[in-house]
Structure formats: C-alpha cells, structure tokens
Amino acid sequence: MSYWVNHLMGESSIDIPLESLAAVYDELSNSDVENTDVSLTHESEWCLSAFSSGLLVWENVAGEGEPKHMKGVAKEKVIELWRSLSVGSVSDIDQEEWLSGYGN
Numbered sequence: 001m002s003y004w005v006n007h008l009m010g011e012s013s014i015d016i017p018l019e020s021l022a023a024v025y026d027e028l029s030n031s032d033v034e035n036t037d038v039s040l041t042h043e044s045e046w047c048l049s050a051f052s053s054g055l056l057v058w059e060n061v062a063g064e065g066e067p068k069h070m071k072g073v074a075k076e077k078v079i080e081l082w083r084s085l086s087v088g089s090v091s092d093i094d095q096e097e098w099l100s101g102y103g104n
Helices: 018-030 075-086 090-094
Strands: 003-006 012-014 037-042 046-051 056-060 068-070
Touching (some): 018 046, 018 075, 037 075, 046 075, 046 090, 056 075, 075 090
Antiparallel strands (some): 003 012, 003 037, 037 046, 046 056, 056 068
16 A cells, blocks of 8 residues: 655645654744644545644545544654654554534
C-alpha cells in the first residue's frame, strides 16, 4: 500500500519512512495564514490533516462520505493515526471518537 504526505509549504513526499512523521508534524510550528496544515493520505484517498491548533480532520478526498474531526489532538495521537493510515487501517481510524464536519 502506498501513501504520501503533504508538507506545510505544499510539497508532497511519497512513502516516507514512518520515523519521519514526527518531523512532518513539527512543520506546523511554522504555520501561517496561508500554510495551515500537514497531512497523510493513503492511496485509498483517505486523509488525516493536522493543524497547529490541535484540530485533526479525517476525510476521503475523493468525496466518499462526510468529513469528521477532533479538536485538541496531541502530536503523539496524530502520529499514531498517521501510522495506522499508512498501512490502510481505515476502519480502525473510523472507530475513533470523531465529530462531524471540518471543525471550523
């Protein structure tokens, strides 16, 4: 299974080592009005986007289903969920306590 990350400044990386996920998250310390999130997307089009505010958005970027979110998510939890998504564990992630919508 394949996945990619979208970095804060818009670049993408495919199948980066999972050990690099913490560094991707740490990019959020440089977020600004235009560059607000980092994300991991699985080849199934399911995506987890993390924001510096602690907001985490779970959605299918191909439009399947409705977006969901959590607020106040710690870095460690984001990385745990990104690791799950990197191997395609969509149903496990879906079992988390999500709220409907984008959370804004």
